[in-house]
Amino acid sequence: MGRHRAADRPTVRPPHKRRPAHTGQRGPYRGLLAGSSITVVGDVIGNAALPLFVLETTHDLTLTGWIAAVSVGASVVTGLLQGPLVDKLGFRTSLLGSSAFAALTTIAFYLLHVFGLLSPALLLVLATVRSVADEPGRVAMFGLVPQLATPAGVPLERANATLRTVTASSNLVGPLAAGGIAAFAGSAWTILLNAVTGVLGTVVLLVALRASKADVPATERDPADDGLSYYRRFRIGLRYLFHDKLLRTLVVATMVFVAFDTSFASIGLTAYATEVLHEPALYGGLISAFGIGSLIGTIGFGAVGHRMPRRPTYLGVYLAFALLVMLMSVQLGVVGTFAVMAVAGVVTSPLDLIYMAVLQERVPKKVFGRVISIANTIMSTPAPLAVSAVTGLISEVGVQVTLLALGCCYLVLALGLVPVRHLHRMDRKRPAGTDLADVTLPLPRVRDTAPPTQPIPRVLDPLSVTQPIPKITTAAPGQRLWVLSADAGLTQPIPRVGPAPMPTVRWSR
Structure with a gap:
């Protein structure tokens, strides 16, 4: 009987867990993270150990400096001129081509060294080619993030923070790993490790991006761009950048802030460690404290950044950093200075x-x-x-006064951005589920100033020739005379009609 009662009871099934809609689309995004992480780790180790490799193989300090200078110059020139090529090839092709070409160049580096064929001139050429090959991949990676993160259901702030976390972690650990490998096994092994990670990262990216719609489809490309020269393509990008008021404001403001940041992080902290802390070796500790704070801040922003308003955060960060720079103009001690640098890293992330x-x-x-x-x-x-400029100012008034002046410059620029109305557009985010890379802003057109190959003949319309309006004869009173003239149109005056006698009608039964 109890068995029948148990059978009569309704069976309660556990609730069915629905699979998230974006789970099946996270493969390309995760593959992008994995492939880029492998490549970035190898590149950081290889770039950190490259001066050691050159100095160990050639014993020429001048050549080492020339390779570093030429590599930086090649990166700057390539970074400026690569844009039209990346847009023409697409993000996926540019990223895979850049990664594969860089890996092959590094393999050639190592093989030529093993067989004793790596001359100083060839070393300089390969280092330049290696730096040129990296630039298109960085821009393509930057463009692929919104196209792969949005279908995966990942906020844009979190996706960028994840990639930045990988880069920041590699920059902290990579130089230490490069120094350890070079000390125990030789600097050539760092080049081999860079080549292996480059090949492995390229394979992972190829598998991950094979089925993704990362490039611009042919239907979305502008047909007018196919016949444009490289110079005109470049002009379109330049005009678009300065056509958008928000982009123009951000680029100009960031340009000034980057100039201050570079001077503060390079010569400013070096002089501070020497003159104020009286220990030049602490410069590396200050940079490390800032890097650790930046890593912590990046992880935190990746978790909650998509919920924070952009404009108040952007302006508040610069105001807070200005106060921290001004605070370093006083004596804080070693512990206090390290704490300020760590907080600055968290704030500016x-x-x-x-x-x-x-x-x-x-x-x-x-x-x-x-x-x-x-x-x-x-x-x-x-x-x-x-x-x-900061170097000259430090030599004249000292590092503490210079940091105070630099903090005031940060403060003035940050306060100057408060009344700028264009920055309110930063918080106008695109709706969820839409392609964040597609906007409705019109592309600026480049006017074609080329003269026509043949003159256009002028055709005379016979209807436009002025013809005399025909004369309308007068009509007797009581009569109506209508003249229809196509040439006269509505300009023909209507003749005046006189009164006419009305007949009398009688009604009878």
């Missing part, structure tokens, strides 16, 4: 992530490579001039 998200949302895929390349070049141009 959202800046680049907000800037990246705004660019990814507002710049269309058609001109993304051109706009980003031009913006990055513009931002890095005034940095050497700022470093020279």
Whole structure:
């Protein structure tokens, strides 16, 4: 009986767990993270150990300096001119081609060294080619993030923060790993490790991006761009960058702030460790404290950054950093200075992530490579001039007064951005589920000033020839005369009609 009662009871099934809609689309995004992480770790180790490798193989300090200078110059020039090529090839092709070409160059590095064929001139050429090969991949990676993160259901701020976390972690650990490998096994092993990670990262990216719609489809490309020259493609990107008021404001403001940041992080902290802390070796500790704080801040912003308003965060970060720089103009001691640098790293971590998200949302895929390349070049141009100016100021008034003046400059620029109305557009995020890289902003057209190959003949319309209006004869009273003239149209005067006698009608039964 109890068995029948148990059978009569309704069976309660556990609730069915629905599979998230974005789970099946996270493969390309995760593959992008994995492949880029492998490549970034190897590149950081290889770039950190490259001066050691050159000095160990050639014993020429001058050549080491020349290779570093030429590599930086090649990166700057390539970063400026690569935009039209990236837009033409697409993000996926540019990323895979850049990663594969860089890996092959590193393999050639190692093989030529093993067989004793790596001459100083060839070493200089390969180092230049290696730095040139890296630049298109960085822009393509930047453009692929919104296209792969949005279908995966990942907020744009979190996706950018994840990639930035990988880069920041590699920058902290990579130089230590490069130094350890070079000390125990030789600097050539770092080049081999860089080549292996480059090949492995390229394979992972190829598998992950094989089925993704990362490039601009042919239907979304502008047919007018197919016949344009490289110079006109470049002009379109330049005009689009300065056509958007928000982008123009962000690029100019970031350019000034980057100049101050470079001078503060390079010569400012070096002089501070020497004159105030009286220990030049603490410069590395200050940079490490800032890097650790930046890593912590990036992780935190990746978790909650998509819920924070962008404009107040952007302005508040610069105001807080200005106060921290001014605080370093007083005696804080070693512990206090390290604490201030760690807090500064946490505070400034959202800046680049907000800037990246705004660019990814507002710049269309058609001109993304051109706009980003031009913006990055513009931002890095005034940095050497700022470093020279700060160096001269430190030699004249000292590092503490210089930091106070630098903090005041940060404060003035941050307060100057408060009344700028264009910054309110930073918080106008795209709706969820839409392609963040596609915007409705019109592309600026480049006027074609080329003269026509043949003159257009002028055709005379016979209907436009003026013809005399025919004369209308007068009519007797009581009569109506109508004249229809196509040439006269509505301009023909209506003749005046006189009164007419009305007949009388009688009604009878």
